[in-house]
Amino acid sequence: EAGVAQSPRYKIIEKRQSVAFWCNPISGHATLYWYQQILGQGPKLLIQFQNNGVVDDSQLPKDRFSAERLKGVDSTLKIQPAKLEDSAVYLCATSGQANYGYTFGSGTRLTVV
Amino acid sequence: AQSVTQLDSQVPVFEEAPVELRCNYSSSVSVYLFWYVQYPNQGLQLLLKYLSGSTLVKGINGFEAEFNKSQTSFHLRKPSVHISDTAEYFCAVGSSNTGKLIFGQGTTLQVKP
Numbered sequence A: 001e002a003g004v005a006q007s008p009r010y011k012i013i014e015k016r017q018s019v020a021f022w023c024n025p026i027s028g029h030a031t032l033y034w035y036q037q038i039l040g041q042g043p044k045l046l047i048q049f050q051n052n053g054v055v056d057d058s059q060l061p062k063d064r065f066s067a068e069r070l071k072g073v074d075s076t077l078k079i080q081p082a083k084l085e086d087s088a089v090y091l092c093a094t095s096g097q098a099n100y101g102y103t104f105g106s107g108t109r110l111t112v113v
Numbered sequence B: 001a002q003s004v005t006q007l008d009s010q011v012p013v014f015e016e017a018p019v020e021l022r023c024n025y026s027s028s029v030s031v032y033l034f035w036y037v038q039y040p041n042q043g044l045q046l047l048l049k050y051l052s053g054s055t056l057v058k059g060i061n062g063f064e065a066e067f068n069k070s071q072t073s074f075h076l077r078k079p080s081v082h083i084s085d086t087a088e089y090f091c092a093v094g095s096s097n098t099g100k101l102i103f104g105q106g107t108t109l110q111v112k113p
Helices: none
Strands: A005-007 A010-013 A019-024 A031-037 A044-050 A053-056 A065-068 A075-079 A088-095 A108-112 B003-006 B010-014 B019-021 B023-026 B031-038 B044-050 B056-058 B064-068 B073-078 B087-095 B101-103 B107-112
Touching: A005 A088, A010 A019, A019 A088, A019 A108, A031 A075, A044 A065, A044 A075, A044 B101, A075 A088, B003 B087, B003 B101, B010 B019, B019 B107, B023 B031, B023 B087, B031 B064, B031 B073, B044 B056, B044 B064, B044 B073, B073 B087
Parallel strands: A010 A108, B010 B107
Antiparallel strands: A005 A019, A019 A075, A031 A044, A031 A088, A044 A053, A065 A075, A088 A108, B003 B023, B019 B073, B023 B073, B031 B044, B031 B087, B056 B064, B064 B073, B087 B101, B087 B107
16 A cells, blocks of 8 residues: 655754645555654644644644644645744654554654745 | 664665664663654654553564563664665653653664665
């Protein structure tokens, strides 16, 4: 089966600019997650979708971050405006069955300068 | 609340030597435990998982882990490492009701020739 696709792979923006990341999950995977991985740290959950509904967005900085999952398939994560501390790798993961582990995409490395 | 502690930030080891990467978790409910590996500039790949049953779990690339409920540990082991095992390793605990994973800070395994 095809893996989780993410784009772009790399992005460099200036602070206060906006940026968007895209994720295409494995076909049929109902659950989709966005994680933020800051250099030297483990991934931290930002938001969890079940189909096109939000299950958990308690760790999402909603003043600047937003995410959507249209039609329960592809998802986009947006940051507006970006701050220096948003520099990180943004990982998308999907799961077909809860608690069976995720499949991760390769991530988008964001550098805010 | 759940949490994961990886006890070593870096583990240097010579090629063909055995290795153990330590992981302790905290949870008030039944847990599912995972180990992921991350190679440079790549996403996370599932090494192995414990859901139930036998406490000794075998994964890919010759890795295994043992679930110890009394010590709340899930240490990862390999009897003989290769240069290609050099990577970042993450332990994660899964929520039994949401499927959300909480990751540890990661352990860098450095295999030397």
